[in-house]
Amino acid sequence: MKKILFTTLILLALTVTVQAQLLRIGVKGGLNYANQNGTNITVNNTNYTTDAITSYHAGLVAEVKLLDSFAIQPELLYSTQGATYKNALGDIKNELGYISIPVLAKIYLNKTISLELGPQASFLLSGKDKFAVNDAKTFDFAGAGGLTVYLTKSLFIQGRYVLGLTEVSKEAKTTNSVLQVSAGLMF
Secondary structure, three states: HHHHHHHHHHHHHHHHHHHHHHHHEEEHHHHEEEEEEEEOOOEOOOEEEOOOOEEEEEEEEEEEEEEEEEEEEEEEEEEEEEEEEEEEEEEEEEEEEEEEEEEEEEOOOOOOOEEEEEEEEEEEEEEEOOOOOHHHHEEOOOOEEEEEEOOOEEEEEEEEEEOOOOOOOOOOOEEEEEEEEEEEEOO
């Protein structure tokens, strides 16, 4: 009986250790340098050009290790994006708050550097602008790619570019583009 109990405890401890190495959870946050790109940006029969805005993102990150050099990294982020619309009459800052869910394939180049690439789905939560609130579309689909550098086993910095693939406005033919710089901690 003691041998069975001891063997069960050893197998349970090994399973917990293996599971801990396969799944890691963490937090991250950082700056967005966001803009909206498009051709012939016209709102209410007025032509605009856009300038980038600086905003932020923060949220949860997970890593599911499938191989030594490959993992899947889903995230749940709150991210503010948008642009400053400019014309001869003045500027309008269009800031949109999204819940973003990137799911990235993560390829480790070595123990400290990895490349990430994958899709991102974003759902509009809020909009701070002087345009009609019902003009913004509530779903944004994008492609994301970036690089992560682990400073320690748990602490990392990250750079990522997110390119919107769907239009974010019913009236202005624009897509989001965001350069993100992050710092995070994996547990």
